[in-house]
Amino acid sequence: MQRPGGRSARVRADVHAAALDLLQKHQWEELSVPMVAEASGVHQATIYRRWGTMSGLLNDVVSEWSATDAALPDIGSLRDDLLAYAAAVAKPLQEQMVPLILRAVVMEIRPGEKRQPSASFLEREQQLQEMLDRAEARGEAVPTLAELLEIVVAPLYFHALFSEPLPVKESARLVDRLLDVVAQRA
Amino acid sequence: MQRPGGRSARVRADVHAAALDLLQKHQWEELSVPMVAEASGVHQATIYRRWGTMSGLLNDVVSEWSATDAALPDIGSLRDDLLAYAAAVAKPLQEQMVPLILRAVVMEIRPGEKRQPSASFLEREQQLQEMLDRAEARGEAVPTLAELLEIVVAPLYFHALFSEPLPVKESARLVDRLLDVVAQRA
DNA sequence: GCGTTAATGCAAGAGTTTTCGCGTTATAGT
DNA sequence: ACTATAACGCGAAAACTCTTGCATTAACGC
Incomplete structure (x- = not known):
C-alpha cells in the first residue's frame, strides 16, 4: 500500500524547493544530500531512502518541471505556431533555473550507453510533429521535425x-530562417 | 620558483591518463580523487594539492585536450574549408570521450555568473573568423561567424x-544548408 | 474513529573523502 | 657539483557522506 499523499507529498515539495533554491546559489557538484536535508527540514535518511542519491533527486526535480510544461500552441498559421513555440523554448532558457536543469540532463548521459530520450522529450517531439502535420493539412510548406530541431531549437540551446x-x-530570427530554408526548397 | 618539468610533468600526465581512462568506464559522479590516485599511482594528497577537486582536475584535462586540438584547414574554397571544419568538429563528437568532456564544460557553468568563454574557445572563434575573412577576400559570399555557429556547430553539439x-x-548537409542561407541572401 | 503499516525521524556507526604536518625526493638556478 | 626549496609521498586525523536498526508519526482502508 503506497501513500503518496499528505506528509509524503509535503516532504517531496519541500525537498524539491530546497534543491532548486540551493541550485541557484551553488554549483551542482557542491550540493549534497545533507545540505538539502538541512535546507528543507527533512531528515537526510528520508532523502537517501526516497531518492538514493543527489543525482536521483535532481532527476525527480527535472521530471516534475517537465511535467508541468505548458502545452503547445495552435494559433493558425505555421509561422505563428513556430514563433510561439520558439519563444516558449527560449523564455525558460533565460531563467537561471533552466540551464541548471539542462545541466542535470546532460549529467545523465552515461558513457557507452545508448541515450534514450526521456518520455517528456518524446512527447514533446510528437506534439511538434502534430503541429507540422496540421500545417501541412492546411496546404502550407512545412519543414521536417529534424529541420525544426536543428535550425531553431539547437541554436537556442x-x-x-x-x-x-x-x-x-531573437528566436523569431531562427524561425524565419527555418521558413526560408523550406521556401527555397519548393 | 615553479617547477613544471621532470617529475611534475610526469605526475600530470599520469593523472590525466588515469582520469581519462576512468572516465570511459564510469560516470562522472562515480569518480573520486582516491580512485584516480589509485589508478595513476600518484598519492591522493598530491592530487588534492594540485587540482583541489575532481572538477578542477577534469578542467585541466579538458584544457590540455583543447590545446592539442588541430589547426584549422585552409584548403581553398570556402565550402571545402567549412566541410573540413565541420568534419573536424563532428568526428571527435563521435568518440565517447568528448561528450564526457563536453559534460565537464557544461558543469563549469556557474549559476548567476556571466559566462566567460574559455581561452581556447575564443581562439577557435578567431581562427574561424580568419577563415571567413580569407574567403571574403577571395570574393566569395560568406556567412557571419554567428551563422556558422548556429547553423553548423549548434546542431552538431x-x-x-x-x-x-x-x-x-551528415555534417556536409549542415554546411550546404549554411551556404544556401548565404546564397539566398545575395 | 480505529488499526495497519508506509513513511519519516532519530542517532549511532560504518565508510569515504579531504586535510594536514612532516619527512623525502629531485628540479632549477648557481 | 651544490644548494635551496618546490613538489611529492606518507600516515594519521578531521570532516563529511551514507547506511542501518529502532522508535514515532500519520496516511489510507475499513
Whole structure:
C-alpha cells in the first residue's frame, strides 16, 4: 500500500524547493544530500531512502518541471505556431533555473550507453510533429521535425549552454530562417 | 620558483591518463580523487594539492585536450574549408570521450555568473573568423561567424548531447544548408 | 474513529573523502 | 657539483557522506 499523499507529498515539495533554491546559489557538484536535508527540514535518511542519491533527486526535480510544461500552441498559421513555440523554448532558457536543469540532463548521459530520450522529450517531439502535420493539412510548406530541431531549437540551446541565452525576440530570427530554408526548397 | 618539468610533468600526465581512462568506464559522479590516485599511482594528497577537486582536475584535462586540438584547414574554397571544419568538429563528437568532456564544460557553468568563454574557445572563434575573412577576400559570399555557429556547430553539439552524435558525413548537409542561407541572401 | 503499516525521524556507526604536518625526493638556478 | 626549496609521498586525523536498526508519526482502508 503506497501513500503518496499528505506528509509524503509535503516532504517531496519541500525537498524539491530546497534543491532548486540551493541550485541557484551553488554549483551542482557542491550540493549534497545533507545540505538539502538541512535546507528543507527533512531528515537526510528520508532523502537517501526516497531518492538514493543527489543525482536521483535532481532527476525527480527535472521530471516534475517537465511535467508541468505548458502545452503547445495552435494559433493558425505555421509561422505563428513556430514563433510561439520558439519563444516558449527560449523564455525558460533565460531563467537561471533552466540551464541548471539542462545541466542535470546532460549529467545523465552515461558513457557507452545508448541515450534514450526521456518520455517528456518524446512527447514533446510528437506534439511538434502534430503541429507540422496540421500545417501541412492546411496546404502550407512545412519543414521536417529534424529541420525544426536543428535550425531553431539547437541554436537556442547552444547559446544558453555555451554563451548567453538568446533574447526571446531573437528566436523569431531562427524561425524565419527555418521558413526560408523550406521556401527555397519548393 | 615553479617547477613544471621532470617529475611534475610526469605526475600530470599520469593523472590525466588515469582520469581519462576512468572516465570511459564510469560516470562522472562515480569518480573520486582516491580512485584516480589509485589508478595513476600518484598519492591522493598530491592530487588534492594540485587540482583541489575532481572538477578542477577534469578542467585541466579538458584544457590540455583543447590545446592539442588541430589547426584549422585552409584548403581553398570556402565550402571545402567549412566541410573540413565541420568534419573536424563532428568526428571527435563521435568518440565517447568528448561528450564526457563536453559534460565537464557544461558543469563549469556557474549559476548567476556571466559566462566567460574559455581561452581556447575564443581562439577557435578567431581562427574561424580568419577563415571567413580569407574567403571574403577571395570574393566569395560568406556567412557571419554567428551563422556558422548556429547553423553548423549548434546542431552538431545538439545531436551529440541530446541524442546520438551525427555521422561525420551528415555534417556536409549542415554546411550546404549554411551556404544556401548565404546564397539566398545575395 | 480505529488499526495497519508506509513513511519519516532519530542517532549511532560504518565508510569515504579531504586535510594536514612532516619527512623525502629531485628540479632549477648557481 | 651544490644548494635551496618546490613538489611529492606518507600516515594519521578531521570532516563529511551514507547506511542501518529502532522508535514515532500519520496516511489510507475499513
